[in-house]
Amino acid sequence: MLREESVSQEKATRVTSFDVAERAGVNQSTVSRALNGDPSISAPTRHRIEQAAADLGYHIDDRAARLRTGKTGTIAVIVITRPGRSPTDVNPFHYALLGNVCASASAKGYRSLVSFQSEAEHFDSGFVQRRQADAIVLLGTATNTAAWDFHRPLLGRPETSCWGAPFENARRIKADNRDGGRRAAERLLQGGYRNLSFIGDLDDRQSQFRERYEGFRDALSAHGIAAPPTVFEDAETRVEQGRRSVRRLLADSQEIDGLFCCCDAMALGALGALENAGIEVPGDIGVIGFDGLGSGAHSSPPLTTIEPDFTSAGAMLVDLALGAIEPAAAKGVPVHLVERSSVRR
Amino acid sequence: MLREESVSQEKATRVTSFDVAERAGVNQSTVSRALNGDPSISAPTRHRIEQAAADLGYHIDDRAARLRTGKTGTIAVIVITRPGRSPTDVNPFHYALLGNVCASASAKGYRSLVSFQSEAEHFDSGFVQRRQADAIVLLGTATNTAAWDFHRPLLGRPETSCWGAPFENARRIKADNRDGGRRAAERLLQGGYRNLSFIGDLDDRQSQFRERYEGFRDALSAHGIAAPPTVFEDAETRVEQGRRSVRRLLADSQEIDGLFCCCDAMALGALGALENAGIEVPGDIGVIGFDGLGSGAHSSPPLTTIEPDFTSAGAMLVDLALGAIEPAAAKGVPVHLVERSSVRR
DNA sequence: GTGAAAGCGCTAACAA
DNA sequence: TTGTTAGCGCTTTCAC
Helix, strand or coil: CHHHHHHHHHCCCCCCHHHHHHHHCCCHHHHHHHHCCCCCCCHHHHHHHHHHHHHHCCCCCHHHHHHHHCCCCEEEEEEECCCCCCHHHCCHHHHHHHHHHHHHHHHCCCEEEEEEECCHHHCCCCCCCCCCCCEEEEEECCCCHHHHHHHHHHHHCCCEEEECCCCCCCCECCECHHHHHHHHHHHHHHCCCCCEEEECCCCCCCCHHHHHHHHHHHHHHHCCCCCCCEECCCCCCHHHHHHHHHHHHHHCCCCCCEEEECCHHHHHHHHHHHHHCCCCCCCCCEEEEECCCCCCCCCCCCCEEEEECHHHHHHHHHHHHHCCCCHHHCCCECEEEECCCCCCC | CCHHHHHHHCCCCCCCHHHHHHHHCCCHHHHHHHHCCCCCCCHHHHHHHHHHHHHHCCCCCHHHHHHHHCCCCEEEEEEECCCCCCHHHCCHHHHHHHHHHHHHHHHCCCEEEEEEECCHHHCCCCCCCCCCCCEEEEEECCCCHHHHHHHHHHHHCCCEEEECCCCCCCCECCECHHHHHHHHHHHHHHCCCCCEEEECCCCCCCCHHHHHHHHHHHHHHHCCCCCCCEECCCCCCHHHHHHHHHHHHHHCCCCCCEEEECCHHHHHHHHHHHHHCCCCCCCCCEEEEECCCCCCCCCCCCCEEEEECHHHHHHHHHHHHHCCCCHHHCCCECEEEECCCCCCC
């Protein structure tokens, strides 16, 4: 059967609704109605048409249908990646986001056009203007500021949403960072740790690290514990930042027994530095990260962390871009604790 | 004109090539030519048209253009995922593949429509028939056999390609597994290990594990070393399989000092079991995996592994689907060694 | 070098 | 319930 279809397709003459109409003995518009589920078409007619369509291997031409209806039925997803790098190096976090955006779009009857963009000469945000998409979801690394600057005007438009922009923005979805910080604090306290510290850059362009810290600090405060000290040593990579921050902490010989790292990459670096220093995790020090996914599942010890709910993240990004929710209604994406072994039970 | 009626249905008056033509004082067809770079258009005319288009914020309507030309200019990428799971759980390996397929498509002037498919009720391979795409690339987990069975007929068609199908197939691209096995052997030997063993299921539906083993074995044979023993203990996850296989190996008290694991997940499990048993890696035993990416970057010790070149993988998948290369010309994707710390220098 | 006109394949308003 | 008809916005002969 597939063979027949392909033969007729390749015979230059494409099967159109007119062909189906002729074979079913009805008008072309009736074919259109029947195949689009118009209830006014009688059962026998509909059946004859469906049969004819099947016989001929007919399928509605999406381009024509959408040209006529004026819609595109698709969402463009722009993934911003680091310049000079291939998609191989994209953060798994962003891939998970991408996947969930596509899934959510699909659940709402939309197709997803995805575009990886890293270099200025390929920046492109014209998907809606060219009628390739009805809405645009932007996500990716905050480090490619040129890309975000390019797309910035987009985020003034209602048919967009984003995750990870390095600037405050009404159409940005983000994790409920404060709640994440709070949960990290609660978990550490529950593990019996009392001298807690935060590793991360409070002045990062993205406000999320600061928010995590604030949630952490406020939760401790509610337990009558003073604002925890923060450490941050800059470096090329997040992992290295974590490593150096721990070394700094150790050099300062502070009495620390619990560490909340603002992201898993830093936590992984921290874990490495701690191991090198002969400090037991979770025995001597408890460590907790933020991000989730598989990154810390096989570290030594496996990293306990806070993970946002990617499914809701995808859904909120799509809903916001499609105008199904207002920016104001886009609350932080819920987070949950991923229990592994870097914090004592 | 009657256009006013349809205009009132749309949120805003759409700017068409007729509007641009009017403003530039030329015929609509001239606008089309100019904006498509037709060399027969004189410089002044072209300039006037471009100016008018810019003034009006005009962009070619992609749907109309493609309906008229008969092409779609897009590639559909179907990502097969595990039933009941969200895209959050997609293997990073497949995400990297997806990203590189999109990038390669884009480099060839195609857009990428991506579709995550896990449940039977949403299986869909009609992208070409519906003229949503000119070609289809299939990839994802081999474990969703229902999905692969559904799409199997597709793989008889020339406008397709795939990675990871659980059956032999002319349109399948895969890593140069034999070469990978060979490199693993060479590296282990170079580290001074002599009693090597292979962990993996030689009877897996996918032939790749077997191929890796064969490359491994043949390379050893070239060095005058007999075919290495293989171990495999089944379990729910790859990681657990690796763990159990190592325990089995230890229980059998075989004299092993080098391990080639058929994939990184198993290697990670192996590393864990070895650590539990108090065996030093890479001191007592050298371990090498296969897959790459970040999975083993933060294990203890970081995992030395064989990684396929994702960029060529993406390019080959796209080329094959677009008919730019023949199935016979699709050689294995090159692999390289990712040096970390689970094998002695 | 540019204009005129004919559709690409479909949906939907209006008739019957 | 079904047929008639008019475009959706564009590319592409064919004229001139």
